[in-house]
Amino acid sequence: MREPGKPRRSPAPEERQADADRTRRVLLAAAYEEFAEKGYAGARVHEIAARANVNKQLINYYFGGKEGLYRTLQSQWLKHEATFHDPGRSAADVAESYLHDGLDDPRGTRLMVWRGLSYAEGQETPDEEPVQDLSGIVARQQTGELDSGLDPACLLIGMMAMTTAPHVMPDMVKKAFGVEASDPEFRERYTAFVRDMVSRLGPRP
Amino acid sequence: MREPGKPRRSPAPEERQADADRTRRVLLAAAYEEFAEKGYAGARVHEIAARANVNKQLINYYFGGKEGLYRTLQSQWLKHEATFHDPGRSAADVAESYLHDGLDDPRGTRLMVWRGLSYAEGQETPDEEPVQDLSGIVARQQTGELDSGLDPACLLIGMMAMTTAPHVMPDMVKKAFGVEASDPEFRERYTAFVRDMVSRLGPRP
DNA sequence: AACGGTGTCAACCAAATAGTTGACTGATAC
DNA sequence: GTATCAGTCAACTATTTGGTTGACACCGTT
Numbered sequence: 266m267r268e269p270g271k272p273r274r275s276p277a278p279e280e281r282q283a284d285a286d287r288t289r290r291v292l293l294a295a296a297y298e299e300f301a302e303k304g305y306a307g308a309r310v311h312e313i314a315a316r317a318n319v320n321k322q323l324i325n326y327y328f329g330g331k332e333g334l335y336r337t338l339q340s341q342w343l344k345h346e347a348t349f350h351d352p353g354r355s356a357a358d359v360a361e362s363y364l365h366d367g368l369d370d371p372r373g374t375r376l377m378v379w380r381g382l383s384y385a386e387g388q389e390t391p392d393e394e395p396v397q398d399l400s401g402i403v404a405r406q407q408t409g410e411l412d413s414g415l416d417p418a419c420l421l422i423g424m425m426a427m428t429t430a431p432h433v434m435p436d437m438v439k440k441a442f443g444v445e446a447s448d449p450e451f452r453e454r455y456t457a458f459v460r461d462m463v464s465r466l467g468p469r470p
Numbered sequence: 471m472r473e474p475g476k477p478r479r480s481p482a483p484e485e486r487q488a489d490a491d492r493t494r495r496v497l498l499a500a501a502y503e504e505f506a507e508k509g510y511a512g513a514r515v516h517e518i519a520a521r522a523n524v525n526k527q528l529i530n531y532y533f534g535g536k537e538g539l540y541r542t543l544q545s546q547w548l549k550h551e552a553t554f555h556d557p558g559r560s561a562a563d564v565a566e567s568y569l570h571d572g573l574d575d576p577r578g579t580r581l582m583v584w585r586g587l588s589y590a591e592g593q594e595t596p597d598e599e600p601v602q603d604l605s606g607i608v609a610r611q612q613t614g615e616l617d618s619g620l621d622p623a624c625l626l627i628g629m630m631a632m633t634t635a636p637h638v639m640p641d642m643v644k645k646a647f648g649v650e651a652s653d654p655e656f657r658e659r660y661t662a663f664v665r666d667m668v669s670r671l672g673p674r675p
Numbered sequence: 676a677a678c679g680g681t682g683t684c685a686a687c688c689a690a691a692t693a694g695t696t697g698a699c700t701g702a703t704a705c
Numbered sequence: 706g707t708a709t710c711a712g713t714c715a716a717c718t719a720t721t722t723g724g725t726t727g728a729c730a731c732c733g734t735t
Contacts, residue, residue, distance in 0.1 A: 285682065304587065307511035310723060320684045325724060377639065378587060382509065382580060384640045386650050397645035418646035419663035425642065426635035430627050433638055434582065435589045437630065440602035441623035445591050458624035465670040490712065515693060525714045530694065 289327050291317040293341065296334050301372035304379040305335055342376060347425055350401030356410055357463040364428040364459055368452055374432045397421065412468045420466070427459050494532050496522040498546065501539050506577035509584040510540055547581060552630055555606030561615055562668040569633040569664055573657055579637045602626065617673045625671070632664055 295316035299308045310331050314321035328334040351359050367374045399417045406413040411420060431438055431446035438446045442454070500521035504513045515536050519526035533539040556564050572579045604622045611618040616625060636643055636651040643651045647659070 288682080304509060304511060306509060309721090311721095321723085322684065322725080323682085326682080331723065375587060378583065381637070381639045381641060382583060382587075386640070386652065395645060396648070397642060399646065415666065416659050416663050419660055421646055422635050422639065422643060422660070423632055423663065423667065425639060426631040427628055429638060430631035432586070433634060434586045434627065434630060435591070436586060437602060438627060440600060441604065441626055443601070447591065454621050455624055455627070458621050458628065461620065462628065465674075469670075470675060493712080514691090516691095526693090527695085527714065528712085531712080536693065 285327075288317075288319060288323055291319060292324060292327065292334065293338060296338050297372060297376070300335060300338060300379070301375045305383060308335075310334075338376075339380065342373065346398070347421075348398045348401040349405065349421065349424065350398065352404070356405055356466070357460045360424055360428065360459050360463050361456055363424075364456060365452075367428055367432060368447065371432050374429050378429065378433060409468060411466050414468075415466065424463070427462065431455065490532075493522075493524060493528055496524060497529060497532065497539065498543060501543050502547075502577060502581070505540060505543060505584070506580045510588060513540075515539075543581075544585065547578065551603070552626075553603045553606040554610065554626065554629065555603065557609070561610055561671070562665045565629055565633065565664050565668050566661055568629075569661060570657075572633055572637060573652065576637050579634050583634065583638060614673055616671050619673075620671065629668070632667065636660065 292313065295313045296308075298316060299313045302308075308331070310324055311321050313334070314324060324330065324334055328337055347363055349356065349359050354362075397418070399421060402411065402417040402420050405411045406415070406417065431451070435446045438451060442448075442451050444450050497518065500518045501513075503521060504518045508514075513536070515529055516526050518539070519529060529535065529539055533542055552568055554561065554564050559567075602623070604626060607616065607622040607625050610616045611620070611622065636656070640651045643656060647653075647656050649655050
């Protein structure tokens with residue numbers, strides 16, 4: 266990208282390290298976009314480099330290649346786990362905000378779904394916590410907000426399924442609602458449904 | 471694959487057409503596997519040809535290339551639409567069989583999810599029916615099996631979300647249940663949950 | 676001032692990949 | 706019997722793609 270004759274801008278004294286960190290960050294940000302959009306197989310390293318306005322060799326330099334970059338991205342996004350652990354807010358509110366977060370910025374969800382499809386059974390889960398935190402659900406069962414007769418693990422999967430659905434089957438949404446998943450009309454109708462749904466998960470009369 | 475000297479087996483009289491059809495079929499079957507497993511970008515045409523035990527050129531000959539093959543496959547699998555239209559069986563039974571069909575053979579679901587991720591908003595939906603059949607849901611609302619206060623389109627999406635969840639987030643399943651999504655224990659617990667869930671969608675007392 | 680290290684890049688390379696070419700086989704039509 | 710056509714394939718090609726090489730600029734240290 267740099268013009269032939271023009272010498273590169275000089276990295277200021279203590280800016281050196283900052284530049285390296287900055288490069289890592291912009292690369293990760295670009296990778297986030299590219300991988301969320303096209304998945305691992307569809308993503309292109311030169312495209313990531315272009316989005317980051319950086320030479321593609323730096324992907325190898327800092328992350329050891331496409332796969333290293335992908336792994337780094339994944340492990341970084343593991344923190345973003347959904348646990349419904351948010352005392353003070355109702356389950357319906359938490360579900361709604363999960364849904365809205367996903368509708369406002371589908372990238373995280375898409376990344377998760379791409380990963381799910383590429384998931385191979387029996388693969389080693391190296392360092393990442395091998396157990397899902399269900400305490401947020403269980404706590405709500407104890408307070409009677411959710412029916413304690415229901416399986417907590419199922420509850421979590423079910424709730425997550427509802428919030429990811431618009432990204433998993435956007436075409437079915439389009440055909441069933443007549444509008445895209447990003448349309449306010451869908452948002453409104455589906456939000457109401459999710460809240461209603463959650464309210465039905467309380468203890469049975 | 472054929473040995474050098476050995477002449478090819480002669481196509482019998484009326485077998486000619488049958489051979490062409492057969493080639494198309496084995497290619498589509500192989501493509502179904504390959505695309506379901508790796509998605510469009512990850513699939514390899516030489517791999518599809520190998521699975522079909524056929525020269526890869528035939529993919530171009532019969533389908534006009536990788537994309538043509540993919541399109542043909544998609545349009546063929548459109549019939550498999552889920553509509554909950556099955557009078558005589560309860561909604562819980564239908565949901566359960568959707569779930570079990572998916573667990574027994576994930577390929578159709580995976581294909582759908584891959585497609586969902588590749589879905590670009592605003593793209594033309596060429597010939598395929600642009601409206602989702604909701605009559606199966608509405609009918610169940612009229613008989614009082616499902617709450618008629620609920621949005622039919624939402625009901626469909628929600629139900630489908632539940633049945634596809636195991637394939638969309640197999641890693642979360644693994645972490646939440648401690649077993650793979652293919653494990654009988656998961657199947658049992660999750661089936662019970664889905665049935666319970668559906669039973670809660672009836673009219674409120 | 677020479678040296679070594681870090682951050683960066685342009686140019687190159689090898690493998691993979693989708694697609695093309697030209698040939699061959701046998702059956703049917705003329 | 707010759708021409709034509711459908712079906713098939715091995716070998717080839719152009720392009721894409723992830724990755725490597727070698728260089729260079731700038732800084733701090735000796």
